[in-house]
Amino acid sequence: MTHHPAPTAPARATAPTGASAWVTVDAAAIRDNVAALVRRCAPAQVMAVVKADAYGHGLVTAARAALAGGATWLGVAQLEEALALRAAGVDAPLLTWIYPPQADLGAALDADVDLTVGSRWNLDAVVAAARQRGTTARVQAKVDTGLGRGGVLTDWSEFTHALAAAVAEGAVHVTGTWSHFAWADAPQHPTVRAQQERFVEAVAELEAAGVDPGLRHLANSAATLTNPSAHFDLVRPGLAVYGLSPVPDLGSPADFGLREAMRVTARLTQVKRANAGQGVSYGHEYTTDRDTVLGLVPMGYADGIPRHAGNAGPVQVGGRRHTIAGRVCMDQFVLDLGPDFDGAPGDEVTVLGRGADGEPTAQDWAQAAGTINYEVVTRMAPRLPRVVVGEGA
Incomplete structure (x- = not known):
């Protein structure tokens, strides 16, 4: 991959006529930040997280820049964000993780969006949508390894058997298994190691149930930059994509080879x-x-x-x-x-x-x-x- 060195001065915009204030987004900075993350984490792939309008930088602009920098996946929180990317013609592999029971999962399947299944109702809803469409849904299993937020927490074994049944039926295809850190910005915090260990155990339980876990991913921006042992098959940076440091006490953007976009x-x-x-x-x-x-x-x-x-x-x-x-x-x-x-x-x-x-x-x-x-x-x-x-x- 071609290395794009950071410029000595930021790209400048022509000010919008008559605007009182405006936001300038340097797409080349996003591209180069992702390229730097790709180099840092290889052979792990990079999923660029573009949720929340790409952290305020513009959903479609950031997605395209991140893909140009070498990201192989995109991640968004809300299903509507995923559908907006598809409507804009972005066809890269795309994961979403937040949707309510009322969501139109059929539209997600039609758009080839990977859906996170982090609870039994998630799985049941996706299976029902796949049956209705007569297709196989692409899903990623989420285990709660200790954050106490999204993902399966106490009934992972039961969930793995239900997921295995859905795979055997042909209703779902598992493309990944993932979790999220509670203290990734404190790499030495004891929960970091504990969550990694629990994640490995959860993946092993999936495999024991006959389910290929797909791409394993746990690292957010902080773990991407500070914890190579958590890189697994894919890293999931968000903030770092936009040139900001998730661990300002450990390093500035420049220290990590990033620049603000x-x-x-x-x-x-x-x-x-x-x-x-x-x-x-x-x-x-x-x-x-x-x-x-x-x-x-x-x-x-x-x-x-x-x-x-x-x-x-x-x-x-x-x-x-x-x-x-x-x-x-x-x-x-x-x-x-x-x-x-x-x-x-x-x-x-x-x-x-x-x-x-x-x-x-x-x-x-x-x-x-x-x-x-x-x-x-x-x-x-x-x-x-x-x-x-x-x-x-």
Whole structure:
């Protein structure tokens, strides 16, 4: 596979005319991140997880970029996401794992989507849909190895026999067996080893029941980057696909050979002088301590800026770092730009960018808001236009 070195500068977008704020997605970064993960994990295959609108980066854009980088599978949480990919012409192997009893599983079978069966009702519903369609459903068995969330937890042996019967009938074909870590971002946590051991046991039980387990996969982004023993046949990175570190205490994106694929930019809509002692934004939780210049940024919690990042969220204007002044409002926040600021309305504000370029990062925002970088990128609102760059790089 051809190695695509990371560029020294991020791809830049032409700003949307008239937009107050927008999200730029570097498809080449997604492609190159996946290529780096493919090299790291070979011979294990890579399933790029593109759920939640590809962590805010755009479902179809990210899926195509990930496949270009060497991913052999795509993964989504919701069945509707899988069907949207198929409707867009994406025909790669595709796994989904969340659907209610009311879901149209026939549509999933018609679209050649692999369905996770992580409970007896899941299996029964898929078998019924396969019988109705007169076809064989592609399924992946999910065992709960200790997370206490999705998957079969206490009755795995009973489930394996039911799955074996469905395989013998020709109602289902098992393409994989998987589970999910509780503490993958803490590689030395005792649950990590315990879950791996339980996973191996569960696979052995399937084989003993006469079921080929298919591709075995357990590793999310954190385990993909830090725990080679958990790679098995396939790894399932999500966050790392988009150039963010799932273990910021262990390494930055650059440390893992990744680069951020998302940039969030806004334009100042007002610049005005304020005297010392001026309260700023709701509740006056910030007060100017000198004569200064205030700038209005047209993004708020309706756009994905965490409300609890007031007086903490980092942005960059004209190459200088600033912190939100006062509370975040629904559609805007204020910056204290300092007495010497000589910019004007229309100047660009980098809300989120690449750490290698000294810009505020998703991790910076996560620390400021007391959350995780996953939440920062996935919460960017649909009303922000998406501009894609780097597709032909």
